[in-house]
Amino acid sequence: MVREDEFVALCRSHGLAATHQRRVIYATVASLHGHPSPELIYEKVKKKIPSISLATVYNNVRTFLASGMLREVSMHHGSLRVEPNNHEHHHLVCVRCRSITDLHAKNLGLLRLKTQPRGFRVTRIAVDVLGICAACAAKEVSK
Amino acid sequence: MVREDEFVALCRSHGLAATHQRRVIYATVASLHGHPSPELIYEKVKKKIPSISLATVYNNVRTFLASGMLREVSMHHGSLRVEPNNHEHHHLVCVRCRSITDLHAKNLGLLRLKTQPRGFRVTRIAVDVLGICAACAAKEVSK
DNA sequence: TTACATAATGATACAAAATATCAGATAATA
DNA sequence: TATTATCTGATATTTTGTATCATTATGTAA
Ligand SMILES: [Mn+2]
Ligand SMILES: [Mn+2]
Ligand SMILES: [Zn+2]
Ligand SMILES: [Zn+2]
Numbered sequence: 480m481v482r483e484d485e486f487v488a489l490c491r492s493h494g495l496a497a498t499h500q501r502r503v504i505y506a507t508v509a510s511l512h513g514h515p516s517p518e519l520i521y522e523k524v525k526k527k528i529p530s531i532s533l534a535t536v537y538n539n540v541r542t543f544l545a546s547g548m549l550r551e552v553s554m555h556h557g558s559l560r561v562e563p564n565n566h567e568h569h570h571l572v573c574v575r576c577r578s579i580t581d582l583h584a585k586n587l588g589l590l591r592l593k594t595q596p597r598g599f600r601v602t603r604i605a606v607d608v609l610g611i612c613a614a615c616a617a618k619e620v621s622k
Numbered sequence: 623m624v625r626e627d628e629f630v631a632l633c634r635s636h637g638l639a640a641t642h643q644r645r646v647i648y649a650t651v652a653s654l655h656g657h658p659s660p661e662l663i664y665e666k667v668k669k670k671i672p673s674i675s676l677a678t679v680y681n682n683v684r685t686f687l688a689s690g691m692l693r694e695v696s697m698h699h700g701s702l703r704v705e706p707n708n709h710e711h712h713h714l715v716c717v718r719c720r721s722i723t724d725l726h727a728k729n730l731g732l733l734r735l736k737t738q739p740r741g742f743r744v745t746r747i748a749v750d751v752l753g754i755c756a757a758c759a760a761k762e763v764s765k
Numbered sequence: 766t767t768a769c770a771t772a773a774t775g776a777t778a779c780a781a782a783a784t785a786t787c788a789g790a791t792a793a794t795a
Numbered sequence: 796t797a798t799t800a801t802c803t804g805a806t807a808t809t810t811t812g813t814a815t816c817a818t819t820a821t822g823t824a825a
Contacts, residue, residue, distance in 0.1 A: 496772060496821055514703040514722050518811080532775040537812065539773090540704060550705040552713070552722060553698035554748070557811085558782060560657040560695040561683060570695070571742050579657050579695060586736050590749070593729050598756035599714050605697070606733070607748040613741035639792055639801060661782085675804040680783065682802090700782080701811060 481506045493546040503527045504539050505548065514552045554609055555579065569605065573612035582608060624649045636689040646670045647682050648691070657695045697752055698722065712748065716755035725751060 481489075481502065490497040507523045508515065515523075521536040543549035554572045560579070567584040590604045611619070624632075624645065633640040650666045651658065658666075664679040686692035697715045703722070710727040733747045754762070 498773060498820070500774070508704055508706050511706055514705060516699075516701055516703055516811090518701075520704065530775075532777095534776080534813085535774055540702070541812095542773095544704075550708075552703040552705045553696060555696040555698060556659075557700060557702065558659055558661075559683070559700065560659055561651055561663065561687075562657060562693040562695045563651050563654055565693075571739055573742075574745065582739065586739075588734055588736065589731070590733070591731055592751065593731065596714055596725065596729075596751070598759070599716075599751075599753050600759060601751055601753040602717065603752045605750040605752055607750070608735065608739070608742075608744055609746045609748055610742050610744040616741070616743060641792070641802065643803070659782090673804075675806095677784085677805080678803055684784095685802095 481509065489548065493548055495542065495546060495548075500524075500528060500531060500535055501539055501542075503531075504536060505543065508540075508543075508549060554607065570607050571612070572607045572609050573615055574609050575611055575615040578612050578614075580612075582606075624652065632691065636691055638685065638689060638691075643667075643671060643674060643678055644682055644685075646674075647679060648686065651683075651686075651692060697750065713750050714755070715750045715752050716758055717752050718754055718758040721755050721757075723755075725749075 483502070486502050486505065487497040490501065495501070504520065504524055507520055507527070511520070511523070517537050517540050518533070520540065521531070521533050524531055524536060540549065544551055554574050554577060556577050556579070564581055569582045569584060569587060571580045571582050572578075587606060590606065592601065592604075595601070626645070629645050629648065630640040633644065638644070647663065647667055650663055650670070654663070654666070660680050660683050661676070663683065664674070664676050667674055667679060683692065687694055697717050697720060699720050699722075707724055712725045712727060712730060714723045714725050715721070730749060733749065735744065735747075738744070
């Protein structure tokens with residue numbers, strides 16, 4: 480479990496109030512293996528705080544993501560997107576607006592695995608170049 | 623627009639019936655730039671077939687994805703997933719069950735862009751090694 | 766430490782995205 | 796053409812996520 484004073488300092492440094500719910504949510508995420516969904520986190524947190532609301536878990540997961548205290552696995556859109564481009568390519572993904580634009584494969588050096596992962600048959604390697612797109616950068620300057 | 627006989631042959635080779643709706647949906651996707659959502663495809667297709675149902679668009683987009691006639695942009699789960707692992711790492715992503723497991727960054731050769739994309743401030747490069755996980759491979763053999 | 770302003774929580778309503786169901790229509794095959 | 800399997804479209808339902816708002820807790824400064 481995350482120490483109380485450490486958690487307070489961490490929240491302070493991110494401009495967040497250090498609430499009991501936040502401490503338990505944060506500690507729960509840190510204790511989990513894999514890549515949990517808010518619903519799974521909610522199930523785990525409920526064992527410590529039975530009265531907690533799913534909305535509070537969502538609110539705080541999003542607050543942690545926005546503040547940088549937690550990261551998200553994928554920066555893609557949440558909903559299904561179809562790929563009409565059949566050429567071999569990768570993507571530029573904006574971490575602010577989640578816009579996705581194509582990037583020719585030749586813009587990246589040769590990709591290869593040093594060791595083959597055991598029990599996993601590799602079919603393709605997809606690269607996301609993450610960052611801030613021009614539109615979002617412009618908005619940032621004008622603020 | 624995709625030629626009628628070509629489309630029929632394409633469907634035939636994927637074991638699908640060549641319906642009018644499918645032809646229009648497929649041609650619409652091919653005509654679009656970017657990475658459209660089923661809802662956007664639906665809006666475009668409705669101009670050609672006003673009576674079409676959103677469910678039909680969803681059904682056929684998923685049929686195309688399952689058959690390999692179309693690809694999906696991201697093989698990640700549709701819903702939000704949190705990353706508890708703060709170390710620099712990449713992911714093995716199963717294209718069947720969408721399970722995501724961590725892959726140490728050192729298993730990949732140095733990643734770098736040959737040319738910086740104009741107007742895009744790169745912050746990080748995320749790699750998904752796509753393929754079939756052991757569990758899904760086992761299911762495939764037993765079939 | 767107390768008082769107060771600000772921010773967070775939890776209950777619930779709402780919305781978006783996706784899937785299930787099924788009667789009737791259409792396509793593949795013979 | 797007739798038969799069968801598949802597909803379509805209308806609609807209901809589920810899943811995932813967001814908005815609202817009264818109540819409660821936190822941070823700060825007197
Ligand atoms: Mn693309
Ligand atoms: Mn990970
Ligand atoms: Zn952007
Ligand atoms: Zn799998």
